[in-house]
Amino acid sequence: MIAVDILLQLLIFPGLLFMIAMVIFTQWYWRKASARMAFRRGPTRTGPVGLLQPFADFFKLLMKEDATSRIASKYIPVIAASLGVGSLIAVLLLTPLSYAPLYAPYDSIILFYFLVWSSLSIALAALGTPNPYTNIGIGRYLALLVSAEPVFIASFLVPIIVASKAFGAQYSFYLTSLVSIDLWTVNPAAAIAMILAFIAGFIGLMGVLMIKPFDFPEAETEIYWGIFTEYGGPRLALLFFIHFIEKIVLPILFVLLFLGGAAPVNIVENYWLGILVIMVKYFVVFTVLCLIDTMMPRYRPDQGVKFLWKYGLTLAALALIAVILS
Amino acid sequence: MAYMFDIFSLLVIVSGLMTLAGLIVYYGLFVLFKKMYGEKITYRDPVKEDIVMCGEEPPSEEFIVPITRVFVDVMTRAFRRAFKAIMETAGSNIVQDWFFYMLLVLIALIIISILVG
Numbered sequence: 505m506i507a508v509d510i511l512l513q514l515l516i517f518p519g520l521l522f523m524i525a526m527v528i529f530t531q532w533y534w535r536k537a538s539a540r541m542a543f544r545r546g547p548t549r550t551g552p553v554g555l556l557q558p559f560a561d562f563f564k565l566l567m568k569e570d571a572t573s574r575i576a577s578k579y580i581p582v583i584a585a586s587l588g589v590g591s592l593i594a595v596l597l598l599t600p601l602s603y604a605p606l607y608a609p610y611d612s613i614i615l616f617y618f619l620v621w622s623s624l625s626i627a628l629a630a631l632g633t634p635n636p637y638t639n640i641g642i643g644r645y646l647a648l649l650v651s652a653e654p655v656f657i658a659s660f661l662v663p664i665i666v667a668s669k670a671f672g673a674q675y676s677f678y679l680t681s682l683v684s685i686d687l688w689t690v691n692p693a694a695a696i697a698m699i700l701a702f703i704a705g706f707i708g709l710m711g712v713l714m715i716k717p718f719d720f721p722e723a724e725t726e727i728y729w730g731i732f733t734e735y736g737g738p739r740l741a742l743l744f745f746i747h748f749i750e751k752i753v754l755p756i757l758f759v760l761l762f763l764g765g766a767a768p769v770n771i772v773e774n775y776w777l778g779i780l781v782i783m784v785k786y787f788v789v790f791t792v793l794c795l796i797d798t799m800m801p802r803y804r805p806d807q808g809v810k811f812l813w814k815y816g817l818t819l820a821a822l823a824l825i826a827v828i829l830s
Numbered sequence: 831m832a833y834m835f836d837i838f839s840l841l842v843i844v845s846g847l848m849t850l851a852g853l854i855v856y857y858g859l860f861v862l863f864k865k866m867y868g869e870k871i872t873y874r875d876p877v878k879e880d881i882v883m884c885g886e887e888p889p890s891e892e893f894i895v896p897i898t899r900v901f902v903d904v905m906t907r908a909f910r911r912a913f914k915a916i917m918e919t920a921g922s923n924i925v926q927d928w929f930f931y932m933l934l935v936l937i938a939l940i941i942i943s944i945l946v947g
Binding site for chain 1: 832847850851864867878881896900904908945
């Protein structure tokens with residue numbers, strides 16, 4: 505029974521099929537919203553109101569010839585990219601989005617490990633195709649990861665520590681997300697820590713997702729898409745797939761920890777209504793990210809890195825200190 | 831209904847699920863579409879496999895720009911004062927590998943001792 509539950513969740517909801525549907529919908533939404541902000545119409549031709557345009561683009565890439573340069577690695581990038589997608593999908597089984605979630609004391613360590621793996625898989629996949637622009641992109645991407653991941657993880661640890669201290673959540677992501685609405689009112693020190701972690705977490709989220717102004721690893725006008733330069737066809741589709749799934753999974757984790765998850769609905773008692781509430785909150789965060797990405801210019805790599813260390817990491821460290829002292 | 835495990839079992843299960851999902855993506859999206867469509871339109875052309883920049887083929891030594899140098903350059907520019915201080919005190923900002931590893935261990939020990947009290 506456990507095996508059936510796990511497999512159904514991995515393959516259908518909130519796993520692979522759901523993610524494919526979400527990638528298509530969120531990409532349509534992102535393109536439509538950013539187009540509206542720039543007084544354009546966005547996708548209109550394929551499907552009703554252009555809803556199937558990302559689907560058409562994705563399958564067009566998949567059906568192309570798999571062309572690589574003569575010094576590129578043939579298999580490592582594709583395997584790394586596939587495992588990156590796999591890690592993001594497996595992580596969802598540790599959240600209340602699953603109808604039968606898996607959890608353990610200290611499972612947040614596992615969650616963060618697999619999240620970092622998904623980001624590293626993009627770098628690994630890019631490393632397999634040498635090109636001067638790609639390598640500059642990877643150097644920049646690694647600098648971004650070294651700066652953004654500590655901010656992201658340190659700030660996401662704050663609610664987990666608060667929940668474990670106040671509600672006995674045992675440093676489990678699932679147990680924390682069930683009580684996340686109450687974390688803001690535990691005590692004044694915890695509230696301050698949560699506010700600081702909320703700001704730092706959002707900055708870290710933008711960094712990890714390469715939302716402008718932190719999109720210097722791909723910088724299409726400077727280094728021709730950097731980490732994606734050498735890719736085309738099905739390989740590019742896979743890399744985009746990881747990148748787009750990251751834009752779904754990471755904001756959902758942000759919602760679960762900082763925006764109260766399914767609250768005011770109790771997701772254990774009313775699963776589908778809880779999922780609906782989480783999705784509504786997710787689309788609010790997603791729209792804000794889209795707004796910022798459309799409006800902001802790009803940082804230079806050194807400016808981006810400095811910003812993340814100076815403001816992001818300082819806020820995250822202060823939040824951690826506040827929560828440890830609370 | 832939630833399933834509780836110990837952390838080691840959960841790590842093994844999640845790793846297995848990640849591999850399974852990865853294999854499904856690899857075979858279901860990449861290999862299957864390659865066999866159904868990609869291979870039918872494949873044609874051999876030596877020029878297609880060349881790396882070209884601005885219409886010119888760059889020399890082979892330029893294929894691999896040292897990633898670490900790009901990384902260090904970004905960091906140096908981001909923290910000019912810190913790197914300048916390191917240069918002035920140490921005479922170089924290139925740290926010997928083993929010295930660097932031991933420095934990391936020392937920092938980790940200091941942090942652990944502060945946290946544990």
